[in-house]
Amino acid sequence: MSDDTVRLSDGTALHVVRDGPPAADVTVVFVHGYALDHRCWQYLVADLPAAVEHPVQVVAYDQRGHGASSTATSHTATVEQLGDDLAELIEQLAVGSVVVVGHSMGGLTALALRERHPELFEPTDDVPPKVAGLVLLATGSGERAAExxxxxxxxxxxxxxxxxxxxxxxxxxxxxxxxxxxxxxxxxxxxxxxxxxxxxxxxxxxxxxxxxxxxxxxxxxxxxxxxxxxRTALDDYVRRARLSLPEGTPVIGVAGERDRLVPEQQVAALLDGIADATTFVLPGTGHLVPLEAPALILPRVTAVVHAVQRRLREAR
Known part of the structure; x- marks a missing residue:
């Protein structure tokens, strides 16, 4: 993994670690949760390149206001802004299609990306969409916004x-x-x-x-x-979080059986009605599933990557 910096249009600097060919057909972007940073992905980013059939670029970054990235302000500490940040990062770093893997607040960032930049998820003229798959870990919707x-x-x-x-x-x-x-x-x-x-x-x-x-x-x-x-923006967003996706977009939701912050019912509720969605419950795990159960999450991420790679081959 190498360290890099992505400079956003408002001057914010995002700290990024990346591995694999920058021109890969698929880039996997890992988006961390609240009060964490890119290190929560350390096991998955290390193991994913060897687990997939074809080379991928792996990107993990510190969200605005977190880790080694620029600080946030009262005006920019919103989930909507995090979604805009992710859109800019994808534009700068991903040549091919993207699979977004989000944990908790990082999953909400992916929802905001879909809400504010729907064109990234839509295929055009038989060209696959830019954001072609999602893996949402400990991400749900509902009134219990306790994270x-x-x-x-x-x-x-x-x-x-x-x-x-x-x-x-x-x-x-x-x-x-x-x-x-x-x-x-x-x-x-x-x-x-x-x-x-x-x-x-x-x-x-x-x-x-x-x-x-x-x-x-x-x-x-x-x-x-x-x-x-x-705190306030996160609580507000999770109460009204919704997700809809174009038909054929692979999406997997993962819940921890012992998660006291985002119970499995909220994860299932978020993905309810999405035809190509699958939800898994990991036994004995809590909210920090990227650290607790990387060996159980890796096959799910790999499955989505392979689905996107197959779709790209078929499009050719």
Whole structure:
């Protein structure tokens, strides 16, 4: 994987990691969830190139306001903006067709892409559509918009709360004095209640300790500012999330059996009525399915990629 930067039309810089031939017929774009970054895909992006029959380009990126990408503002911290960002990224990086793999908020980004850029999903003159397949992990629709509230157990209810601001200042002061690696060590080992709460909220029966600690580190990087910025927009969007797709577009929904934030009923509800949609429930897994169950997700992503590759061959 190599690091890259995609500069958007408003000047925002998106941090991107990519692998495989840039001119591949299919590019797979991985879109992470709320308060995470591209590292949540580390297992899948490493294994996908060897799992598919024909070469693909693999792209994972940090969404606006997350990871090493540019910060968001109160005006740009919206799911609609994230959908526009994804459209620009696809335009710049993908020569051929695209399969979007979205986790949670990343799945909502894919829905916003469909809502705001429908032309990308429509075939024209026997030419396959630009966005030709979707895999939606822990992505649903409904009134239970609890992801932001439960993400760490920290209950970031308001950007005006003094307690998060005090704790956040302390964390950054520690980092300036001790360095990020040592602060990670201190928080990983000292905040047992935080780790326990986050593990219960986000994971299933038997997560790997390294994955729990990686998730804690990703969330710590985004708390409280980014989490507060995206909280309202995320809650609002998931309540009204809808998806319709052109006939023949392969789409797979994946739910974790132990997911306390997006239950399997919400995943099924989102895909209800889409003829070519399939929903899978992964036993014993929670919300962080890209880290918990990559071996179970990889065949689903591969199946969609192969379906798109077959469609491209038939079109020729």
């Amino acid at each position: 932001a509230r439960a993400a760490t157990g920290l209950a970031v209810e308001s950007s005006t709360s003094r307690i998060p601001a005090v704790i956040n200042k302390l964390m950054w002061d520690l980092e300036s004095l001790l360095g990020p690696a040592l602060v990670d060590f201190v928080t990983d080992r000292s905040h047992k209640a935080m780790v326990t709460s986050m593990r219960w909220s986000l994971f299933g029966d038997d997560p790997r300790q390294d994955d729990v600690l990686l998730t804690l580190r990703m969330i710590r990087h985004h708390w409280p500012k980014t989490m507060a910025l995206f």
